[in-house]
Amino acid sequence: MLAQDFDYQPTLRGSTLRLKPLAQKDFDGMYQAAGDPGIWVGHPAKDRYKREVFETYFASLLKTKKALAVIEIDTGKIVGGSSYYTPPDLPDSIAIGFTFLVREKWGGNTNRELKRLMVEHAFKTHDIVYFHIAPSNIRSQKATMKLGATHLYDAELNLSTAPMQWKCYGLTKAQWGVSQSNI
Structure with a gap:
């Protein structure tokens, strides 16, 4: 499969989670999951728990056609979200x-x-x-390194609405294989 054929919104299933393409009908479940101010403490958008802020964020996610809803299989509840995207400084990545x-x-x-x-x-x-990852989001940096990713560089990038500083990590297939063998 060629990179240009990449499916940005696959349906994926694990042992406890199902990921599916984000749809407008997911708003209530996504907002219920995102409505806790504690989730956003380490993020640049600390007020994303507010409905009016989350509505704008959700609309931007839908527009990308690259976002996924994260659903807990046992309960059927949305427990989060994630996205694929193309880094502006690495357009083939x-x-x-x-x-x-x-x-x-x-x-x-x-x-x-x-x-x-x-x-x-x-x-x-x-x-x-x-x-x-935002420099202030230490929790996500640690979680990413636990996957086997390494810090590559820092850069000012426009990933959403305005340029800001980001810590850029990379995870190769080899690093992933090592991290999986250590579980």
């Missing part, structure tokens, strides 16, 4: 970001399963997956 999970899913296997599903899908067409 793939990145994963704009990820959030309800706090009940922090510190366990949920983020690892979510990223496993997305990373393995990305590796069908790409040899490296990128992650861009």
